[in-house]
């Protein structure tokens with residue numbers, strides 16, 4: 001079976017998008033998702049996005065990391081899907097319903113409300129998620145925020161100085177995080193946030209939209225910045241708006257890279 005795909009990215013965080021809203025596709029196993037995401041032997045991407053019909057929203061967006069794991073949310077892919085869809089839409093994800101609106105330069109996405117309770121992150125045991133009493137070498141007292149998916153956020157003097165390629169996987173797989181975790185390291189300068197992210201199931205990426213949301217929320221709660229705040233990532237900048245008790249709104253660019261098709265193979 002020949003399957004069409006669209007390759008898109010948000011600030012260099014790249015996606016394969018498969019559209020099963022009208023055409024029927026075989027069930028996508030985690031092994032097949034990982035094979036398609038492989039940069040040497042597949043098409044290559046950080047996340048594979050599968051669009052399906054939904055009874056609860058205009059359509060459903062499923063998200064697979066490059067290691068094949070299916071997860072709840074992806075901010076950058078939400079903007080890519082908004083650009084591809086071309087009009088405002090409510091979208092069902094495993095992290096909740098989000099609302100996408102294309103803009104002249106990309107998209108604006110209402111990502112829903114963040115959660116802060118320890119068991120909503122989730123953590124393995126109860127603790128204060130605003131300043132967690134834990135550390136990994138120079139990374140200490142992070143905030144934990146769930147924005148549809150789980151994030152831990154460390155504020156440091158200089159995020160470029162953190163060996164995230166070494167500490168990221170160690171923290172991602174720490175037993176404190178039963179569903180693993182996305183690891184954010186951030187510094188605040190001139191009212192803006194500089195951010196690097198080790199993504200659960202994908203490693204270091206050029207940008208992480210949910211990471212930007214979680215970090216902005218954690219920085220706003222700590223009184224380090226005011227809303228709306230610019231979050232600078234290696235791939236470019238996002239704007240995040242949030243206030244206590246409200247939903248998070250993310251705005252930024254999205255780009256189509258190319259289209260193609262491949263012969264479906266089931267690796268399960």
Ligand SMILES: N[C@@H](CCC[C@H](N)C(=O)O)C(=O)O
Pocket residue numbers: 013046047063065071072073074075076077149150182199200201202205207208209210211
């Ligand atoms: N790139 C994403 C996040 C993708 C999912 C994440 N790696 C997870 O496992 O939760 C984004 O832009 O938000």
